Amino acid sequence: MLQYAVLGSGSSGNSYVFSDGTVSFLIDQGYSVVELKRRLERFCIGLETVQAVFVTHLHPDHAKGVGILCRRQPAGAYISSRSMLEQPDQFAKLGIPLQQVFPVEPFEVVEIGPFSLFCFATSHDSAGSVGWFITYEDQNLMVLTDTGLTTVEHKQLAKDANILFLEANYDKRMLETGPYPLYLKQRIDGSHGHLSNEQALLFLKDSGFAGNHIYFIHLSDVNNDPALLEKAARRTIQTPFTVCHKNQWYGPQPEAL
Ligand SMILES: [Zn+2]
Numbered sequence: 001m002l003q004y005a006v007l008g009s010g011s012s013g014n015s016y017v018f019s020d021g022t023v024s025f026l027i028d029q030g031y032s033v034v035e036l037k038r039r040l041e042r043f044c045i046g047l048e049t050v051q052a053v054f055v056t057h058l059h060p061d062h063a064k065g066v067g068i069l070c071r072r073q074p075a076g077a078y079i080s081s082r083s084m085l086e087q088p089d090q091f092a093k094l095g096i097p098l099q100q101v102f103p104v105e106p107f108e109v110v111e112i113g114p115f116s117l118f119c120f121a122t123s124h125d126s127a128g129s130v131g132w133f134i135t136y137e138d139q140n141l142m143v144l145t146d147t148g149l150t151t152v153e154h155k156q157l158a159k160d161a162n163i164l165f166l167e168a169n170y171d172k173r174m175l176e177t178g179p180y181p182l183y184l185k186q187r188i189d190g191s192h193g194h195l196s197n198e199q200a201l202l203f204l205k206d207s208g209f210a211g212n213h214i215y216f217i218h219l220s221d222v223n224n225d226p227a228l229l230e231k232a233a234r235r236t237i238q239t240p241f242t243v244c245h246k247n248q249w250y251g252p253q254p255e256a257l
């Protein structure tokens with residue numbers, strides 16, 4: 001049976017787990033091994049079942065724990081080849097044993113147990129950044145985070161997704177009136193920054209997403225308010241959704257796993 005959970009999302013660390021009970025993998029790993037283990041246990045998933053980690057991009061909150069995990073156990077690290085080529089220093093800093101690194105190209109299909117995955121390009125200030133599309137039996141799951149804009153390709157993929165993990169990083173007015181310096185506001189709001197609540201909700205409408213559940217992820221602590229997003233989402237979408245708060249873990253209830 002398919003299990004999945006948001007282990008954490010936001011600037012302090014990001015990781016998502018997918019499992020069939022025997023084979024598990026992560027999208028991103030921004031935690032220490034101790035913290036990752038603790039978060040996996042919350043969903044009754046053993047660390048030793050993690051066979052791979054698929055990386056969206058090399059910013060530390062997404063990638064800093066990949067090397068520590070791979071040095072501890074023989075998990076494969078799947079990273080876009082462009083990230084590795086264009087950010088050799090950041091890549092080297094992760095300290096992943098090279099025999100465990102698998103460079104991937106967009107739309108190259110990777111199989112892990114009963115799962116198949118491919119990545120697609122996103123628009124972020126980290127070269128080679130990607131999102132991931134996962135298939136398990138007849139279920140499609142999509143992780144779209146850390147992107148300043150959405151593309152036609154993103155919309156086509158979302159239309160086929162059953163479960164969507166979608167960035168809603170900031171509320172435009174909170175960002176504009178908030179404490180960040182202007183250059184940072186422009187970076188976040190720019191085409192290589194992050195998705196706003198408004199952009200995320202518009203994306204859902206434009207893509208024709210008709211799946212079962214949306215997880216709003218990667219909310220900013222400073223420039224967003226979960227209650228605001230919740231209210232706006234209630235007004236615009238019919239699909240059940242979860243607004244993922246900082247340092248909270250989300251997924252199906254452990255009893256049901
Ligand atoms: Zn990032």
Ligand SMILES: [Zn+2]
Nearest residue numbers: 059061062146
């Ligand atoms: Zn991020």
